[in-house]
Amino acid sequence: MTMARRAKTKETPELADIGLGELEAAVMQIIWEKNINTVKDVFMELYPKRRLAYTTIMTVMRRLAEKGVLEQDRAAKTYYYKAKVSQxxxxxxxxxxxxxxxxxxxxxxxxxxxxxxxxxxxxxxxxxxxxxxxxx
Incomplete structure (x- = not known):
């Protein structure tokens, strides 16, 4: 898989300055535990419990990338994410x-x-x- 584009993120997040909201923490928990890396996968994991819109999960993951907690790569039309910070x-x-x-x-x-x-x-x-x- 060739990664064509990377989102603008902080190079090295200052962890002391990063706070996670309840939904951000739930998304990160899924990424850390299940090693899931697309918005769709996280959405499918969360939806039975929280009934949130797909776009809500997409926005949360984009913001986590902007904070420097997730790395965001794009291949074709899909964004792939991976944790930049360990649990x-x-x-x-x-x-x-x-x-x-x-x-x-x-x-x-x-x-x-x-x-x-x-x-x-x-x-x-x-x-x-x-x-x-x-x-x-």
Whole structure:
């Protein structure tokens, strides 16, 4: 498949500046989980649950490309999309953004409270310890 045209997108999105609305997040979830890459495919996946117009999904995906979250390529009359940002990077950025806005400087007590609430497994705690050690 030859890609003829690319949409104007940000080269490297500043993740801290990107917020996703509810529908944008639903579209990205489908793209990340199912590796779907056309508007039609995303529309078919969402329609049974949300009954949205095809053009609504098309607009959301175009705007995600403009934000730099999706890469948009065109072959003939079809646009193909792929994620430019991993689900993990997006989640980390959004969490950090909320924490910064709501809590400012995070104390160790808040982090410990979050860890306790989510009941991490031993393996997850070990991985967290390693990450904390490398972040020093």
């Amino acid at each position: 993990e990077d997006m989640a980390e950025s959004m969490i950090n953004s909320v924490v910064d806005k709501v809590l400012g400087n995070v104390s160790a007590d808040i982090v410990i409270g979050i860890i306790k609430k989510h009941s991490l497994t031993s393996d997850e705690l070990i991985a967290l310890e390693r990450k904390l050690g490398s972040a020093k």
